[in-house]
Amino acid sequence: MKRADGHIAQMLRTQRKHVSFHTPGHKRAGADITELSYSDNLYSPRGAIAEAEKDAARILGARRSFFLTDGSTCGVFSMLRCLAATGRTSVAVPVFSHPSVRHACDAMGLKLVPIPQETEYGIPRQPAREAILRALGSADALLITSPDYYGNFPPLPEIGALCKEEKKPLLIDGAHGSHLHFDPARYAGTYADLWVDGVHKSLPALTQGAVVSAKTQPWAEQLLAAVRMFRTTSPSYPILASVEYAVKYPRNEALERRAEAFKTQYGCVKNGDWSKLLVPFGKRCEAAQRFLEAHGVYPEFNDGNYLMFYLSPCTKGKELEKLGKLLEKLPRGTVLNAAPAGAIPIYSEEP
Numbered sequence: 001m002k003r004a005d006g007h008i009a010q011m012l013r014t015q016r017k018h019v020s021f022h023t024p025g026h027k028r029a030g031a032d033i034t035e036l037s038y039s040d041n042l043y044s045p046r047g048a049i050a051e052a053e054k055d056a057a058r059i060l061g062a063r064r065s066f067f068l069t070d071g072s073t074c075g076v077f078s079m080l081r082c083l084a085a086t087g088r089t090s091v092a093v094p095v096f097s098h099p100s101v102r103h104a105c106d107a108m109g110l111k112l113v114p115i116p117q118e119t120e121y122g123i124p125r126q127p128a129r130e131a132i133l134r135a136l137g138s139a140d141a142l143l144i145t146s147p148d149y150y151g152n153f154p155p156l157p158e159i160g161a162l163c164k165e166e167k168k169p170l171l172i173d174g175a176h177g178s179h180l181h182f183d184p185a186r187y188a189g190t191y192a193d194l195w196v197d198g199v200h201k202s203l204p205a206l207t208q209g210a211v212v213s214a215k216t217q218p219w220a221e222q223l224l225a226a227v228r229m230f231r232t233t234s235p236s237y238p239i240l241a242s243v244e245y246a247v248k249y250p251r252n253e254a255l256e257r258r259a260e261a262f263k264t265q266y267g268c269v270k271n272g273d274w275s276k277l278l279v280p281f282g283k284r285c286e287a288a289q290r291f292l293e294a295h296g297v298y299p300e301f302n303d304g305n306y307l308m309f310y311l312s313p314c315t316k317g318k319e320l321e322k323l324g325k326l327l328e329k330l331p332r333g334t335v336l337n338a339a340p341a342g343a344i345p346i347y348s349e350e351p
């Protein structure tokens with residue numbers, strides 16, 4: 001099977017030109033169709049979607065994987081629903097988790113047990129094992145983010161072992177880690193009972209494409225009931241096809257090596273994730289961003305201390321080269337030891 005020929009893409013390609021007496025209202029029956037006699041159904045898939053999800057589960061090491069067209073947010077809601085549905089009432093969560101975690105806990109009536117995170121050189125550090133252990137003592141489960149937006153990892157093997165020992169489920173928000181399924185030691189699915197892969201962020205899927213997975217049959221059953229609760233009943237087929245394409249996209253080891261060399265050459269912050277290049281500019285961030293954008297180069301974020309450049313297996317060597325040449329022209333500033341702009345502790349109200 002050619003890489004682009006996923007089950008869903010193939011199904012979309014074999015459709016014949018037809019007159020649309022169905023949604024969507026634009027009436028141009030191309031790839032953007034709805035659930036028709038031949039296009040399967042995300043709620044109870046039996047055709048192309050079922051085959052694609054099966055392949056994804058095999059690739060990701062899951063008992064079952066479910067495609068999402070509503071982002072990792074839908075995966076976070078679905079995972080936390082599994083806790084509530086199995087009688088759990090609380091979950092330990094690092095304080096700089098994504099807002100969807102708090103919103104899902106609010107919706108599900110789960111008590112949030114905050115795990116403190118230190119800020120070091122303007123970057124929230126992953127919580128220490130001891131802090132996790134303390135919080136887990138008064139919670140029924142643990143949800144961690146791995147890797148985080150800055151490319152750092154919690155101590156996954158220790159956390160995995162700890163949750164097993166305590167018989168408490170481990171949920172991992174892998175919104176930024178879907179490219180790591182090639183690297184089992186650092187992949188969420190190696191350790192978690194339930195995890196979400198934000199494939200649209202670090203693999204070539206359309207925006208909103210994600211996958212949520214369960215490791216075992218009992219969790220798979222819970223997760224099926226949960227995704228049925230939160231997923232749209234009008235999924236976008238272009239997004240579904242792109243999720244399958246992204247999960248099957250090959251590893252780009254040459255780029256991974258090049259990115260690691262780039263980090264050393266251009267003084268990026270050391271982290272564990274080749275796909276996240278963090279360049280320290282301190283108060284020169286704004287000027288650096290303006291300069292880069294004037295040259296057509298757009299970073300992922302500017303948090304007031306760092307510009308972050310987000311790679312994927314599709315990043316081209318010559319693009320990295322261009323970035324490097326521009327960075328050489330830019331003066332750096334000192335980073336401040338404050339929490340990054342935009343990172344809001346999960347227990348506080350957003351302004």
Ligand SMILES: Cc1ncc(COP(=O)(O)O)c(C=O)c1O
Pocket residue numbers: 070071072073074076097098100145149173175176198208210
């Ligand atoms: C750590 C983390 N989790 C979850 C999400 C939600 O992902 P999505 O935007 O795909 O819904 C994000 C989004 O940025 C995130 O950074």
